[in-house]
Amino acid sequence: MSQKTFLIFFGPPGSGKGTQADMLAKKLNLPVVSPGELLRHEEDSNTAIGRKIKPIIDSGKLVPDEIIEKIILKCFKRFDARAGIVFDGYPRKRAQLDFLIKKLEKIAGKPACRQGRQDYVRAILINVSDKEVKRRLGGRRVCDCGAAYHLIYNPPKKSGLCDLCGKKLYIRHDDKPKLIADRLKLYHQKIKPLLDYFEKSDKLIEIDGEQNINQVQNNIIKELAERAMYDNN
Numbered sequence: 217m218s219q220k221t222f223l224i225f226f227g228p229p230g231s232g233k234g235t236q237a238d239m240l241a242k243k244l245n246l247p248v249v250s251p252g253e254l255l256r257h258e259e260d261s262n263t264a265i266g267r268k269i270k271p272i273i274d275s276g277k278l279v280p281d282e283i284i285e286k287i288i289l290k291c292f293k294r295f296d297a298r299a300g301i302v303f304d305g306y307p308r309k310r311a312q313l314d315f316l317i318k319k320l321e322k323i324a325g326k327p328a329c330r331q332g333r334q335d336y337v338r339a340i341l342i343n344v345s346d347k348e349v350k351r352r353l354g355g356r357r358v359c360d361c362g363a364a365y366h367l368i369y370n371p372p373k374k375s376g377l378c379d380l381c382g383k384k385l386y387i388r389h390d391d392k393p394k395l396i397a398d399r400l401k402l403y404h405q406k407i408k409p410l411l412d413y414f415e416k417s418d419k420l421i422e423i424d425g426e427q428n429i430n431q432v433q434n435n436i437i438k439e440l441a442e443r444a445m446y447d448n449n
């Protein structure tokens with residue numbers, strides 16, 4: 217595909233948007249930019265930024281825009297952004313959207329969200345109900361070695377223990393019920409103006425996220441292909 221493709225994944229925590237973004241990016245041969253992952257890496261590496269953001273992430277709140285902007289600019293430098301990028305979990309609020317659109321328009325040299333088909337930006341919303349989010353995140357168990365399980369969908373062979381290293385599994389801090397509820401509330405509060413922005417120029421693709429992973433991916437590809445943003449050949 218010769219045109220630029222910037223794809224922005226939206227969806228509540230636990231919607232599987234990270235998994236879908238990764239799968240699609242591989243097929244399109246594009247890099248994925250996920251501030252959530254990059255922030256967790258800062259935390260794990262115990263950098264100055266990592267120490268600063270830990271309490272914010274642990275409380276389910278959003279990290280300040282200046283930190284996110286620095287991360288995004290670094291990614292634009294690291295990847296050849298001229299071909300395109302798949303964004304997972306960014307932007308998450310109006311100010312971040314404005315920052316991103318300005319940046320993309322500079323790279324592309326033309327407006328990002330004109331009405332019409334000759335364009336290079338699409339937003340993909342993975343719809344999952346709050347009830348399903350609570351079921352998915354509430355059942356997630358992780359291990360220090362990086363392995364992740366789900367009590368219903370992907371249980372470990374021995375209850376409570378990691379299949380890979382045998383260590384005790386635990387609940388990620390921000391997967392505790394009160395924090396899941398807070399993260400969902402924040403998501404619903406912030407997402408509306410972002411979806412409105414893309415919907416107005418007919419750039420929003422909505423996908424039912426309550427199907428299996430491959431079905432969700434196939435539906436995304438189908439929708440993109442219909443808009444000449446995915447070449448099946």
Ligand code: AMP
Pocket residue numbers: 229251252253255272273276277278279280284304305306307308312399
């Ligand atoms: P995620 O893995 O995308 O759910 O992100 C985990 C956490 O990282 C979020 O709960 C936020 O605290 C932080 N975070 C991720 N992306 C952003 C963003 N675009 N803006 C601000 N904070 C973010």
